[in-house]
Amino acid sequence: MTAKRILVIDDEEDIREVAQLSLEMVGNWEVLTAGSGREGLAVAAAELPDAILLDVMMPDLDGPSTFEKLQENPRTRNIPVILLTAKMQAADRRRFERLGINGVIAKPFDPMTLAEQVAEALQP
Template sequence: MTTPVSIALVEDDPDIATLAQIALVEMGGFAVRHFGSGPELLTDRDGPLPDLYLLDYRLPDMTGEELLGKLRADPRTAAIPAIFMTASLMPDRIKALKDVGALDVIAKPFDPLTLADQVRKLLDRA
């Protein structure tokens, strides 16, 4: 039996987080750990490192872009792929997120029936 791909989901909206977790775990077979904020993720030093970060852009204490910058600055997490989820799909924002190292951006609201496939395709492309 293979180990599922692990995802650290950083999403402050509990309803969106629950929907994403269900879609990723039940439909995609991923292992998901949820964090409600950037600082919560950054202070989690006891848990295993994920295979992927799935980051909300708009978080309460810092933007997802700022969070990714902190992850990229840490040698332990610098190479872990990241995907953003956001409703703000302006081309300049998408370019900025890719420039700081994001694989891509998934539009919110996302389709729970296709979210796991979207994530898997982006990971395969990485």
């Protein structure tokens, strides 16, 4: 069986690196990365990952705007998206759920449990 592929979109290089190591070593995912929303949209459309881990707060194109653009593209519309955020309010969580986000993971995350959190968020 081939490893599932996940795209990590975050403007912070160290967050991308920790998430990549965690997801590869603990979760056995194949990890693609992007440093911006625009780069993430291109990678998602070209690679069609099984899931996307998307930072909420990024310059230029933030997470919710990136998610909207993913939804507009027929190629990427059905890819499950999990948000990564440092600021989480109950109202934000409800708004994200209404948008169709699969889950929300708080930053800083525990690298040892990140893969488990992602798997949980992807449960139907």
